[in-house]
Amino acid sequence: MNRKVFVWVMVFFLVAFSSCKQRQDNVDNPQVAYLAAYMKGDDDKHMYYALAENGFIFRVLNDKKPVLAASYDDQLLRDPMIIRDRSGIYHLVATVSWKNHPFTVWDSKDLINWENERLVDVAPEGATKTWAPEFAYDEENDIYFVHWTAELNDDWNTAAIYYATTKDFINYSKPKVLYSLDGTGILDANIIKVGDTYHLIYRNNGIWVATSAHAQGPYTNPYELTSENVEGPFAFSFYDGSGYAVVWDYFGRSSGFGLWTSPDFKDWTRITNESYPYYNDKVEFPEKIRHGSIISITQKEKEALLNTYGRK
Template sequence: MKNYTLLLSLLFVFGCAEKETDRYLFSYFKDNGQDGLHLAYSEDGLQWTAINKDASVLQPTVGNDKLMRDPCIILGGDNKYHMVWTVSWKEKGIGYASSTDLIHWSEQKFLPVMQHEAAARNCWAPELFYDEKSKEYILYWATTISGRFPETDALGDDGYNHRMYYTTTKDFVKFTDTKLFYDQGFNVIDANINKNHQGYLMFLKDETLLPNPQKNIRIATSKDLTGPYSAPSEPITSNWVEGPTSIKIKGEWIVYFDRYTNHKMGAVSSSDLIHWKDISDDIVFPEGTRHGSVLKVKKSTLNKILSQYDKVKK
């Protein structure tokens, strides 16, 4: 009996020793997104180190402009990583690819999600969220449809007047009809969805330029993934930022964003989603990082990536 107890104790100790520690991966683009996907990693969500010496790990192949801006990567219910991105400034679709290891990627596809809208000008900043309940993925993005919301046509940049749209899919082959996702009477872009115990959070950018520039990040909430989402909160960031992406680390929410006029990344943190602290001085990103998405990964997954590109382990 003593030997059996000792064996159980040893199994427990070694099991704890083998338990994986989470790491964090940040997908981003540089410059205009023409060279493709960049990756960085972190152990604490604050200090970020470039992978592959900050060179691209995936070249864009779809779209007329062949860009890979605003990359968003999530882990799906099929244990695959799914990525979407902005392929062009003026096309009516987005890019898509999948991977089992974040190293080898499937053939890239162009998803024509707004092809049915003759007056659609663009499809920007797409993101994904996997709904464990319905086993579906929601794919959402910002589009300007000329003349669709005339009351705010003159309040943005160069006639752009975005609203959020979405579609759902189980397999990235068949998609539901595109629907309006978020419209609260203002120009909105760069939505990022996360889940908390009360429902769903949508971090979004108020893209209003006139009469008083906003260009800040706010929060909308919903009990259901597909909405309706609430009116936006007061800004949680300063103005002239974009591309929010969010994660919860050790009980603290962190929202990263692109301070694009200063050519630096920024971040705010909160434990209650009400009181926010600017922690931009506490974070370090590779020089030239533009916005993307943050993802929690297993230590073993990160080690395989680092072994592939940097010949090291963390």
């Protein structure tokens, strides 16, 4: 066996082993609850946690106090998004400034101790604003990427979704355009894979969805999910495998999240009320919750969070 073939064989087995280990971890440590990480309408310098142990009744942790603050730049911690990588490490990315380019990134093994806070500057040339970063995983190429909204030359109509790939959440490729409408500004993208299809959800005078067979696009065939004046959409899968949910931010007066669910990402059911107050006996989010993310967690993680932060 020549060296080149040997290397590719080793890569194949390492990827296969990692996938099998992750599947086994999911079997041995099933998800049992949802954790929301978010900013508040009257506080964009801190991250807050809320936990839903059953269904979608989210209760604030840490006696309503924040769990994390930023140290760099304008010290904002807007639009926090958490992803768990294939090795089990969590990574947090957030908007840190309205006027400067970088984002902030942290790492954590337990969702409690966040470390390695750092600035990541991957803004395209001419960018005057960058915001709402999120991480996504490209399964086909076994690589992660950060995507965000960038505006060029203070012109809202240039706002598009850019991205840069990374293997280690430290070093990044040069930025490329992931999705744009060529002359119409868009923002707040979120990506979820459903079956063999990637769905890119974004705001453009309502919430829209474009699809692709590849994580890095091209994304095409956009359709409107809702015409409501909302922003910050975030989609996640149910930990029991029964379907998907998408939340978005009723940013006017920081009035809360909307929640829709679907078994297949095609047919949707509104769970929150159509008008304010949005919450009912099926769903409740914390007061003044704004642009954040929701992940599923294990029993061990839930108990650690409750032991550390307690309930409301």
